[in-house]
Amino acid sequence: MKLTQKEMEIVEILEKDARLTTEDVAKMVCLSVEETEQAIKKLEDHKVIVRYISLIDWGKVEENTGVKAMIDVKVTPKRGVGFDEIAERIYRFKEVTSVYLMSGAYDLSVIIEGKSMNEVASFVSQKLSTLDSVLSTTTHFILKKYKHDGIIFEPDNKDKRIVVSP
Incomplete structure (x- = not known):
């Protein structure tokens, strides 16, 4: 459009x-x-504006015990549908929050959320890796978010006083 x-x-x-x-x-x-x-x-x-959302800094919420992971996925594209069919199968899992087609060593980047590292590991080993087109995966756990969608989560709060020395 x-x-x-x-x-x-x-x-x-x-x-x-x-x-x-x-x-x-x-x-x-x-x-x-x-x-x-x-x-x-x-x-x-026209779905240009898809949804209105809030960006939350979950690192500041003590009760938040969830884990996020980015998974690089190498897949075999299918004739006639390319990567679309496998991407759709992946994004239908409830754990998956985002799926991107990527250039480079891996074909898809998948972002998932789980309650624990074990839950993420189970998803990768029991659901994602078992799909026919999936050749390999590499999982990266997100430890801390510094900036997301252009928003800095912990701005530089260093002491800005001028050092005075004799």
Whole structure:
């Protein structure tokens, strides 16, 4: 879908902060509230705007005991459907939060969430590795998130006072 300049501005604004009111977005793009509402509805109807989400720093939540892992997957593409069929089989698992087609040594990058490292290991060994097209996997556990979707989670809070010495 080809976007107008105003639609592109709206998408970029909402991607940075989806909590802005329609009135605020309208002012930022110099449109009326009605025109802005129509543009946003069109973007939602065409699935350009897929969903509005909150970005949570789970590292600050003590009760959060979950684990995230990135899994590099090498697969055999199938004639006529390429990587799409195996990607769809993988993203249908409830543990999977994201699947990307990649260039380089591995074909797919899969991000999953589990309650423990053992749960992630079980997913890889019992569900992912057993799929016909999967040739190999490499699992990377996410230990700490520093930046996600352009948001820095722990900004530099170092002491910025000037050192004074005699």
